[in-house]
Amino acid sequence: MAEFEMTVAGRRSVADGVVELVLRARPGEALPGWTAGAHIDLRLDPATVRQYSLCGPADDPSTYRIAVLREETGRGGSRRVHDEVHPGQTVVVGGPRNNFEFEKAPAYLFIAGGIGITPLLPMIEQAGREGADWKLAYGGRSRSTMAYLDELRSRESAPGRVQAVPFDECGLLDLPALIAELPPEALIYCCGPEPLLAAVELATAGLAPGTLHVERFSAREIDAGEDLPFTVELAASGRTLEVPAERSLLDVLLEHGVDVLTSCEEGTCGTCETPVLAGEPDHRDSILTADEQAANDRMLVCVSRCRSARLVLDL
Template sequence: MNPGAEYEDTLLVARREEVASDVVALTLRHPAGRDLPAWEPGAHLDLVLDAGPTRQYSLCGDPADRASWRIAVLRAPAGRGGSARVHDTLTEGSTVRVRGPRNHFALRPAARYLFIAGGIGITPILPMTAAAEAAGADWRLLYGGRTRASMAFADELAAAYGDKVRLVPQDEEGLLDLAPYLTAPYPTAPSGPGTLVYCCGPEPLLQVAEEACRDWPEGSLRTERFQPRTDPRTDPRTDDTGAESGSRAFELVLTRSGLTLTVEPERSVLRTVEAAGVPVLYSCEEGTCGTCETDVVEGEVDHHDSVLTDEERASGETMMICVSRCRGPRLVLDL
């Protein structure tokens, strides 16, 4: 990965529409009508908001449409202000700086899919259902929300796919019950996994899915989080034994910059690199967005992100430098 090489430009809000209670969808186009970079289901986009935070929103339009991107944003009163800025300041005709797209939730080939969405977690799932349908795969979507009026794109999905979609408004039917659908995986197909489960939504929903899929074949479940995990495996405050991390310094070598630095206790790799004057893209600083993902040349990574899969962590090829550290005395990065 080459930080700084991503697409970044100012786009026009060509259309704004209310798609559910407190959910606004924005269609973004280039002011000069140029094509936008290609993307695949699961990708998200950075909105670089003026005098405010950078926030990530999943692309939920049609990947074949190179003229526009669509995102949907839930107003989150308890959030950090990004969604409120989108709702209050981005109207049709406004412009906004964007960066990306990037994808850590890519749809992999499979014979069957079970898609699980909670609330605004439907956004990355929406283009996945279209891709699965186009591929002729066997698939089903379980979609839960607080109320029917709060569930973005619910009518669109039901009209397009009929009984492949199960809508579960909490005020009508209670919480979405995953157990009947995750009792056992489909058999492995000759060409690949028998079924893959894609889940996006609030943390309690993801935890239920993870527990239900604990005995499934490795890699069967893919999740995307809005907030960092808090279990010891991924908590930035602890290592995988539960001990306090950040208690020791280590040497950091940046191959392209020709620098050797020291990452002090309680200081992140990201902040150390930034202080040395090396440009690097970052956003959330919580290990959830994937913006700061960096290639690892040498060293054993102490992963604390909420993005990489277990397989990706085990490979040690990349790390999120905002929260992850080094298990040993020396770490070499492609920066």
């Protein structure tokens, strides 16, 4: 994936602990296009890359907009963005990439938890532009922590489309009630912390496959099987490598100089998605749907392994 330099053209606070950055292309350059649900990589130094959802207008060819929640107990990337990235600076960006594609439907239910509102903003804009029926249920710790709440209110074409549910005033989102009101043929798009996603998945278990679409900011808990050794064959070169039980597939590939793009290394960003030509992957990612995993034609090599003795990758 190509990387390019951008200038920080603007910065503002959009909620308690949330800063918005407007990144502008260099003079005379047009940015790669993107669709609702996409994210970019922000390279903070040669070894530190973080993914942030694009939350501005998708039809602006000169700027990207992201919003970053400061996470004091995180790995440090968000703290660096808050403390070190300011207007006038040059930053390195990769992408965009979309693992959260927005599908056309007559109606939508958007469910956001905290900073999970960011990938939903362009979807809401597109749904309104296309005349679809939509509703947003937006939960947060308090109103002051809920980014873009006023902006969302201004987008309401009918009263009641935006349901704000700050926990300190209202408690948790009433998911059963939201699902019960779901219009026929509606799709659900949800992004937020893992407890919310798990609750939404449970509440929608009886709906038709493909109704629910989620994006995770952190890896979900996976009941992984035993880590077994396996052989990986690289189809492009014919090389064969051994992956022992105690090492990841990605570690072995990188150790042997195989050119694999990687970023999160926890199966959430999609950077290392690799075509599978033969073998049965042991999928442990948080991106691929059940149908996509069952197809066994691709895998996230940072976390996934192999159930069969031999795996052939298109590398």
